[in-house]
Amino acid sequence: MTQAAHEPEMLSGGEMLIRSLKDQGVEFIYGYPGGAVLHIYDAIHNQSDVKHILVRHEQAATHMADAYARASGKAGVVLVTSGPGATNAITGIATAYMDSIPMVVITGQVMSHLIGDDAFQETDMMGLSRPIVKHNISVRDPADIPTIVKKAFYIAESGRPGPVVIDIPKDMTMPNEKFPYEYPDRIKMRSYNPVKKGHSGQIRKAVNALLQAKRPIIYSGGGVILGKASKELTQLAHQLNYPVTNTLMGLGAFPGTDRQFIGMLGMHGAYEANMTMHNADLILAIGARFDDRVTNNPAKFCPDATIIHIDIDPASISKIIQADIPIVGPVKPVLKEMLEQIEQSKLKVDNEALGLWWEQIDEWRQRHGGRYRSDDSEKMKPQHVIETLCKVTNGDAYICSDVGQHQMFAAQYYKYNKPNRWINSGGLGTMGFGLPAAMGVQLNYPDAAVVCVTGEGSIQMNIQELATCKQYQLPVKVLCLNNGYLGMVRQWQDMNYESRYSNSYVDSLPDFVALAEAYGHAGIRIESPDELEAKLTEAMAITDKVVFIDVQIDPDEHVYPMQVPGGCMADMFLSKTERT
Amino acid sequence: MRHIISVLMENEAGALARVVGLFAQRGYNIESLNVAPTDDQTLSRLTLVTKGEDRVVEQITKHLNKLIEVVKLVDLTEGSHIERELMMVKVRATGAQREEVKRTCDIFRGQIIDVTPTTYTIQVTGNEEKVNAFMDALSGATIMEVVRTGVSGLARGDKTLSL
Numbered sequence: 001m002t003q004a005a006h007e008p009e010m011l012s013g014g015e016m017l018i019r020s021l022k023d024q025g026v027e028f029i030y031g032y033p034g035g036a037v038l039h040i041y042d043a044i045h046n047q048s049d050v051k052h053i054l055v056r057h058e059q060a061a062t063h064m065a066d067a068y069a070r071a072s073g074k075a076g077v078v079l080v081t082s083g084p085g086a087t088n089a090i091t092g093i094a095t096a097y098m099d100s101i102p103m104v105v106i107t108g109q110v111m112s113h114l115i116g117d118d119a120f121q122e123t124d125m126m127g128l129s130r131p132i133v134k135h136n137i138s139v140r141d142p143a144d145i146p147t148i149v150k151k152a153f154y155i156a157e158s159g160r161p162g163p164v165v166i167d168i169p170k171d172m173t174m175p176n177e178k179f180p181y182e183y184p185d186r187i188k189m190r191s192y193n194p195v196k197k198g199h200s201g202q203i204r205k206a207v208n209a210l211l212q213a214k215r216p217i218i219y220s221g222g223g224v225i226l227g228k229a230s231k232e233l234t235q236l237a238h239q240l241n242y243p244v245t246n247t248l249m250g251l252g253a254f255p256g257t258d259r260q261f262i263g264m265l266g267m268h269g270a271y272e273a274n275m276t277m278h279n280a281d282l283i284l285a286i287g288a289r290f291d292d293r294v295t296n297n298p299a300k301f302c303p304d305a306t307i308i309h310i311d312i313d314p315a316s317i318s319k320i321i322q323a324d325i326p327i328v329g330p331v332k333p334v335l336k337e338m339l340e341q342i343e344q345s346k347l348k349v350d351n352e353a354l355g356l357w358w359e360q361i362d363e364w365r366q367r368h369g370g371r372y373r374s375d376d377s378e379k380m381k382p383q384h385v386i387e388t389l390c391k392v393t394n395g396d397a398y399i400c401s402d403v404g405q406h407q408m409f410a411a412q413y414y415k416y417n418k419p420n421r422w423i424n425s426g427g428l429g430t431m432g433f434g435l436p437a438a439m440g441v442q443l444n445y446p447d448a449a450v451v452c453v454t455g456e457g458s459i460q461m462n463i464q465e466l467a468t469c470k471q472y473q474l475p476v477k478v479l480c481l482n483n484g485y486l487g488m489v490r491q492w493q494d495m496n497y498e499s500r501y502s503n504s505y506v507d508s509l510p511d512f513v514a515l516a517e518a519y520g521h522a523g524i525r526i527e528s529p530d531e532l533e534a535k536l537t538e539a540m541a542i543t544d545k546v547v548f549i550d551v552q553i554d555p556d557e558h559v560y561p562m563q564v565p566g567g568c569m570a571d572m573f574l575s576k577t578e579r580t
Numbered sequence: 581m582r583h584i585i586s587v588l589m590e591n592e593a594g595a596l597a598r599v600v601g602l603f604a605q606r607g608y609n610i611e612s613l614n615v616a617p618t619d620d621q622t623l624s625r626l627t628l629v630t631k632g633e634d635r636v637v638e639q640i641t642k643h644l645n646k647l648i649e650v651v652k653l654v655d656l657t658e659g660s661h662i663e664r665e666l667m668m669v670k671v672r673a674t675g676a677q678r679e680e681v682k683r684t685c686d687i688f689r690g691q692i693i694d695v696t697p698t699t700y701t702i703q704v705t706g707n708e709e710k711v712n713a714f715m716d717a718l719s720g721a722t723i724m725e726v727v728r729t730g731v732s733g734l735a736r737g738d739k740t741l742s743l
Binding site for chain 2 (some may be wrong): 189313318319
């Protein structure tokens with residue numbers, strides 16, 4: 001190259017897009033080609049820095065990128081074509097949006113001059129995606145592509161993260177129209193300045209309330225994981241010796257085996273967690289959004305509690321439950337400042353009151369509300385399967401869950417000691433998420449044990465991805481809790497519809513072992529609890545290929561505890577016959 | 581309660597759709613809305629009138645602020661402010677009605693901006709209340725067509741919504 005150093009290279013729109021991704025540090029993109037993105041795919045072919053993973057359905061591409069983001073904290077990248085490519089990506093974009101996951105989704109679009117003419121494979125992706133993205137941008141000039149890519153990553157990853165769509169008409173990527181390429185170092189926007197720290201005065205108020213509490217609880221959510229503040233949360237909890245509960249999205253932010261951890265809270269939360277919440281006089285909510293699956297009836301929510309709410313998104317504060325002391329800011333610097341202020345405060349933790357509080361909590365723990373019965377050794381209990389999985393993986397695997405009963409069991413019975421290890425679709429509840437999510441994690445962490453916990457319903461929503469696993473040698477383990485029913489639907493039908501199983505029976509199931517083998521993988525069927533641990537150990541020991549583990553479980557099992565609809569946090573069914 | 585929210589946002593394609601979409605998605609109501617570029621061509625000023633409990637309006641302003649293209653906003657009804665709306669009414673103006681309509685128009689300091697032998701088109705400006713009162717006063721006449729801009733407004737005194 002004889003080009004002078006200051007003279008920018010001339011690249012086409014398609015080439016600039018891929019080069020921008022490279023300069024952004026992107027290693028993998030997940031996608032599926034089609035007419036509107038062929039120039040871009042040609043640009044991919046002519047380089048080797050950015051590697052493209054070909055999925056079998058665009059939804060899977062979005063979940064792979066999403067799970068990579070959940071495991072790494074960095075935005076995942078998706079590339080799909082216009083029309084059906086874009087609409088197939090919608091479910092995955094909505095999934096990421098609901099859980100605040102950073103993602104950059106590049107969608108092809110028909111030529112600019114055809115937009116609005118109902119051209120072949122045209123769909124208004126800007127309009128379609130608007131309610132389920134943090135932002136979306138349509139490219140109108142190829143020269144803007146590097147800036148738009150930088151902006152997309154900046155918006156996706158900063159503040160409260162979320163997916164960003166870049167819609168690119170085909171004529172923006174013409175191979176023979178070249179533009180000077182330069183990737184910006186950073187982006188400054190007058191209309192978007194995410195908050196960097198919390199208000200010190202509010203933090204002082206919070207610390208005062210915190211140190212005067214007699215029955216406190218720390219309720220932490222996915223924001224602590226997104227905000228990489230697991231260490232600060234743990235330090236704060238240990239320093240105060242306050243009990244900690246995590247939301248479904250927050251599992252792993254505080255060690256699951258720690259004495260101070262009282263389990264997940266909410267609809268299927270632990271008995272002791274929901275009881276502690278309901279009876280608390282102070283709730284420190286950190287990066288959690290008082291979701292309806294947590295609060296039960298907001299009018300009856302924790303009547304005695306003063307509520308401190310830390311969140312980066314002001315719109316999450318006082319949306320469902322009025323906060324007494326709101327703190328808007330990223331959780332990490334806020335918790336750091338909180339720790340400093342606690343250090344300097346004249347107030348001290350009321351150890352006497354706290355001792356009584358722990359006695360009460362331990363009493364609730366003893367009640368073992370909602371724990372499953374393991375006495376019936378004939379039947380395979382799903383809870384027991386998850387506990388055994390936790391044992392054979394030393395609690396250190398990435399668990400990528402699908403949606404349903406198995407998801408709740410995996411949340412309740414696997415002990416997550418590290419953040420970013422529990423990967424599930426919490427907000428949107430997307431069946432079909434688990435397998436592609438596991439693939440996204442395995443690709444980026446090739447040496448890690450990655451398990452997709454699923455059911456025979458969910459797995460069939462993206463089962464075609466077993467082919468992608470083969471192509472890219474992604475040795476994920478698929479643990480299918482097979483009860484022959486859409487278990488969560490069946491549970492609701494048992495509880496509310498006198499066991500009329502309308503369409504919840506999954507008839508004509510394939511032989512999953514044979515199916516896995518047909519895709520070139522290994523399959524194992526587990527039918528008796530006696531062989532569970534040995535076979536799971538055997539499956540986990542196979543590190544060079546996919547193992548599909550089809551576990552025949554008791555179809556009658558329900559997820560407990562389950563909050564009584566319309567009640568307070570403490571109103572729970574604890575088994576088929578008991579309630580609080 | 582009625583709130584007037586004034587928004588300064590990037591003058592870009594799609595920005596308005598995002599504001600309107602937000603109200604539709606989250607079930608907030610819009611009484612009126614108007615938007616036009618400002619003296620700075622890169623910025624648009626949007627004024628919308630909404631009704632709702634304080635809690636809901638707080639959510640509205642928070643969500644508007646979250647939109648990437650929104651630069652700044654203010655709830656004008658939180659302080660003293662000036663609001664104006666422009667209305668054009670086309671009325672049947674024949675026989676005795678012709679004089680009566682003209683008199684009513686004068687009382688409200690309206691202007692007749694188009695005349696035919698059988699119609700008047702009247703322009704009235706003022707706050708929402710005045711514009712509504714004028715419509716009521718015309719109730720004896722035959723109103724053929726009404727068009728209103730919706731409310732625009734700004735804060736009194738030194739306070740401004742600007743960069």
